[in-house]
Amino acid sequence: MTADLFATGSDARATVELLDGQIPVLAIDGIFDDPKRVREAALALDYGPGTAHYPGRAARFPPGDAALEGFLRKVVSLVEREYLPRLPTLPDGRSLSRVRGVDTDFAITDRHPDELDAEQRKPHIDFVPVFGLVYLNEEERGGTLFYKALSSTPPATAEKGYPAASYPGLELAGRIEGRFNRLAIYPGFILHSGEIEGDWIASEARFQAPRLTQRMMFYF
Numbered sequence: 001m002t003a004d005l006f007a008t009g010s011d012a013r014a015t016v017e018l019l020d021g022q023i024p025v026l027a028i029d030g031i032f033d034d035p036k037r038v039r040e041a042a043l044a045l046d047y048g049p050g051t052a053h054y055p056g057r058a059a060r061f062p063p064g065d066a067a068l069e070g071f072l073r074k075v076v077s078l079v080e081r082e083y084l085p086r087l088p089t090l091p092d093g094r095s096l097s098r099v100r101g102v103d104t105d106f107a108i109t110d111r112h113p114d115e116l117d118a119e120q121r122k123p124h125i126d127f128v129p130v131f132g133l134v135y136l137n138e139e140e141r142g143g144t145l146f147y148k149a150l151s152s153t154p155p156a157t158a159e160k161g162y163p164a165a166s167y168p169g170l171e172l173a174g175r176i177e178g179r180f181n182r183l184a185i186y187p188g189f190i191l192h193s194g195e196i197e198g199d200w201i202a203s204e205a206r207f208q209a210p211r212l213t214q215r216m217m218f219y220f
Contacts, residue, residue: 003066003067004033004067005034005037005038005041005067005068006032006038006067006068006070006071007032007033007034007067007071008031008032008033008071008074009030009031009032009033009181010033011030012028012029012030012031013028013029013030014026014027014028014078014082015027015029016082016083016086019146019173019174019175019176020146020148020173020174022088023146023173023174023186023187023190024083024086024087024088024186024187025174025176025184025185025186026078026079026082026083026086026184026185026186027176027182027183027184027185028078028182028183028184029179029181029182030181030182031134031181031182031183032134032181035136035180035181036138038136038214039136039137039212042059042106042136042212042214043108043210043212045059045060045061045106046059047059047108050107053117053119053120053124054107055109055110055111055116055120055162055196056107056108056109056110056111056210056211057107057108057110058105058106058107058108058215059105059106060104060105060106061106068104072102072104072216075102075132075183075216076099076102076218078185079099079130079132079185079218080097080098080099083130083185084096084097084098084099084130085097087129087130087187088187090129090189091189094220096129096130096220098220099130099218099219099220100219100220101218101219102216102217102218102219103216103217103219104214104215104216104217105214105215106212106213106214106215107212107213107214107215108210108211108212109141109194109196109201109206109210109211109213110201110206110207110210110211112201112202112206113160113161113162113196113201113202114160114202116160116161116162118157120162121157121158121159121160121161121162121163122155122157122158122163122167122193123145123147123155123163123167123170123191123192123193124191124192124193125188125189125190125191125192126188126189126217127188127217128188128217128218128219129187129188129189129218129220130185130186130187130188130218130220131185131186131187131188131215131216131217131218132183132184132185132186132215132216132217132218133176133183133184133186133213133214133215133216134181134182134183134184134213134214134216135178135179135180135181135182135184135213136180136181136212136213136214137178137180137209137211137212138180139200139205139209140178140198141178141200141211141212142178142194142195142196142197142198142211143175143176143177143178143179143184143195144175144176144178144184144186144192144193144194144195145163145164145165145172145174145175145192145193145194145195146172146173146174146175146176146186146190146191146192147167147170147171147172147173147191147192147193148170148171148173148191149169149170149171149191150169150170150171151169153169154169155167155168155169155170156168156169162193162194162196162197162201163193164197165195170191173190175195178195194211196211
């Protein structure tokens with residue numbers, strides 16, 4: 001990889017929003033200096049099965065890429081300085097102040113809505129308390145939806161398709177817009193789902209112009 005592939009944009013802009021008055025989202029628009037090159041390089045990777053129940057495929061850059069490591073250090077510093085002080089207490093009572101480690105990969109969502117398993121048809125929580133996504137799509141490929149329960153009863157699983165803004169037993173609490181070249185940092189322990197809507201996910205467009213994100217998992 002060239003040394004400057006993951007260079008951050010000189011005009012990057014950071015904003016913090018509280019979805020539903022309580023879900024903090026740190027969004028950095030213009031995160032990469034050349035997002036088209038990042039997308040092109042990421043799509044050239046060798047993709048395999050994604051993590052458990054991910055409706056698509058994932059790939060990683062080779063270990064030791066200096067440009068990627070430098071980018072991740074910048075992001076960790078930003079998360080510790082600007083995000084963690086705004087993060088509510090975790091369900092287990094912990095308050096987070098320092099990132100112990102970060103892992104990253106690239107993921108393509110390309111599973112046809114009729115081929116989803118039961119877990120893929122409902123919102124989820126992540127295995128880490130803080131998650132990051134860079135949306136790398138110039139075409140409209142959706143953002144991220146957050147939910148809150150309407151009762152203490154576990155919500156039913158949707159009969160078909162990806163979770164949408166309207167979901168049985170849940171209320172939409174907020175949405176991150178999936179703008180091209182936006183990095184969004186959000187609490188992984190809040191129920192959420194990718195916003196996978198439109199004709200593209202049931203057509204060849206899901207392969208020809210796939211929904212690509214860079215995923216960042218923060219460990220504490």
